[in-house]
Amino acid sequence: MASIIQRGSPAYEEARIGRVFNHRRPKRYPRAVVEAATLDDIMKTVQLAKIEGCSISIRSGGHSWAAWSVRDDAILLDLGKYQFMELNESKTIAKVSPSITGNMLNGFLVTKGKMFAGGHCPDVAVGGFLLQGGMGWNCAHWGWACEKVKAIDVVTSEGNILHCDENENQELLWAARGAGPGFPAIVTAFYLELRDSFKAVKSSTFVWPISEYAKVMDWTIKVSQESDDSIEGVAVAMFPPGSTEMAITSHFVTFQQTEEAAIASLSHIDNSRPPGAIKPIIEVPCVPTSLRKEYEDQAAANPHKHRYRCDNAYIENNANVTEVLREAFTTLPHGTKAFTLWFSMAPASRREMPDMALSMQSDHYFAIYCVWEDEKDDERCNAWVSTVMAKVERHSVGAYLGDSDFQVRRTRFWGEKQGKRLMELRRKWDPEGRICGYLDEGDRSGTAGLENIHEWQRKL
Ligand SMILES: Cc1cc2nc3c(=O)[nH]c(=O)nc-3n(C[C@H](O)[C@H](O)[C@H](O)COP(=O)(O)OP(=O)(O)OC[C@H]3O[C@@H](n4cnc5c(N)ncnc54)[C@H](O)[C@@H]3O)c2cc1C
Known part of the structure; x- marks a missing residue:
């Protein structure tokens, strides 16, 4: 033992x-x-x-x-010490244990000419990430990471070993793709469909003064949504290291097989600018990058040994996104490493999703990562996140499990039908509530699970 x-x-x-x-x-x-x-x-x-x-x-x-x-x-x-990664003979499927991180997996796969679009941060393990759906690299075009989960192995709440795929125990595979921490069993292996790795990964980055927020945000949304399917686009507000002035960064990464194709993809963005001839503080168009380099940047933005409070929302497609997010992007708490981001989810957000528990998305993903070091800032940082989210949530259709805390804010995480089915499956596969489920206030949700409603609407 x-x-x-x-x-x-x-x-x-x-x-x-x-x-x-x-x-x-x-x-x-x-x-x-x-x-x-x-x-x-x-x-x-x-x-x-x-x-x-x-x-x-x-x-x-x-x-x-x-x-x-x-x-x-x-x-x-x-499960930190329970680790394995295996590739099938045709190198199309990797069988991995849940504690394998995105960095470990891609470090292994790159030597085989393969890739798995896992989480943006190197140390996130596939276990929690995939169960929540997995907002992986370029998911606006490639879809959710969990769509590439072809099968799982589990130990049930009764202690039985099961294999779950499209032919056997389908409902557990259905739940594993989006149940998050409410999954009613222990996943012991994921079978992941792989893609070929990319030979030409390039990025274009523009850092703008925050005073130009509205023009930059409108432009970033527009060019991201006009981009071809190789490009991931994001807008991030932060205090650049060593600066007390906030800035907004527009960052685009293209995943291509040739230099020419990568340059052509980014040219649409590189040859365009927000209206009004505003000048970026820094401009780094079309430079080579790699998954490793992007992981390093993500790790730097999410430092270890820090205190975090995060929240998120899918903003309604017809909202004035720039105005809805103005406060979140322009009032970050001083003296912290907080950042907020807008991430394009379109066009994947407009498809009919595969039949799986994950069933909530919109064109616009917004998240707050409030990052600070000293406990004395807890109250100030928590208050800022709560104040901002209280206004943003009124323009949201729901939220992503991966950046949520149900002890603080509950909203809709699934479509109505899918949420109901998921809670039924929880009760069917774990009737005694052996596996801790959704951690809500007082840890009371048990086998009932989450209500999957906008609680803020009930309070209006
Ligand atoms: C720095 C950072 C960057 C992130 N970036 C991204 C990102 O780019 N995209 C994204 O989608 N998310 C991202 N996330 C969110 C991340 O996906 C979730 O926090 C996820 O839960 C992390 O998985 P984990 O296994 O490391 O976490 P854990 O804390 O180990 O797991 C979370 C919960 O998932 C359940 N769980 C985990 N493993 C199993 C299992 N084997 N069987 C059954 N239930 C299990 C349990 O309820 C567990 O408590 C990020 C988080 C951080 C901290």
Whole structure:
């Protein structure tokens, strides 16, 4: 059996939170932590929880902003030491354990000429990421990462091993693509469809003064949505390192197979500018980049050992997005490393989605990442995020699980039909609530799950 670290033992605190990314530490205390290294360890953990009559929380990479893996009185099953990556003979499918990170996976795949469009940050593990849907590289054109999950292996809440694909146990595969932390079993392997890696990855970056926010935002939205299907476009507001003046950055990455194709793709953006001849502070058009370089930039924007509060919204397609996001983009709290982003989700957002739990999206993804170091700033930073979100949410159709905290704000995360089916499947596959589900206020949601409604509308 794997090491079991009981509450009260010297190794407990490190096992409880040492692998949690967010340094705003939860005051929740599992009764024990199991560091599983084998499938047998995982099965025995389920048996142990049954004997103890307690629930199991699961950690793959520990990157849930709200530290969903840390739950009062549960057994925390930490899968960090349960690691494997395998490629099938035709190099089309990778079988990976949930604790493998995007960086590890692509580091392995690049040597085989392959890629998986995982999370933008190198250390995010596929476990939590894929269950939530997975907003991976260029998902506005390539779709959600979970659409590439062709099968999973699970250990059920009863301790049985199952393979789930289109032919057997389909409903668990359906749920695994979008249930997030409410998935009613333990995923032990994902089977991922791969794409060929790209030989020419290039980026164009423009940093503008925040005083030109409206023109820059309108332009970034327009050119992103006019781009060809190789381009990912994003607008980010932040304080550039060492500066007390905010700026807004428009960043575009193209994934192509040849230099010529990459240059041609970006030329549409590079030859265009926001109206009014405004001057960027920095302009770096059409330079070579790579997944590794983009990972490094993402890691720098999301530093370790910091305190985070995040939230997000899918903005209605017919909203005046620039005006809805004005406060979020122009009032970042001073003295912090906070940033806000707008991310194009179109045209994938206009397709009929595959039949899966994930069922919420719009053309416009907006997220706040409030990042600070000192506990004394907790109140100020939390208040800022709440104030901004209270206004933005009124123009939203729902939110993405991956950047949400249900203890603070609940809204719609799935289409009506899909949300209802998901909660039914939770009760069917885990009737006793053995697997910790959605961490809402007081951790009360249990087998009922989330209501999947705009709670702010109810309060109006
Ligand atoms: C710096 C940073 C960057 C990010 N960038 C992106 C991004 O680009 N795109 C995006 O979509 N998201 C992104 N996210 C959000 C991220 O996808 C989620 O936080 C996700 O939960 C992380 O997965 P994890 O396995 O590391 O987290 P964990 O905290 O280990 O897992 C979160 C929860 O998922 C469930 N879970 C995890 N593994 C299993 C399993 N094997 N079986 C059953 N349930 C399981 C559990 O409820 C668990 O508590 C980012 C997060 C961070 C911190």
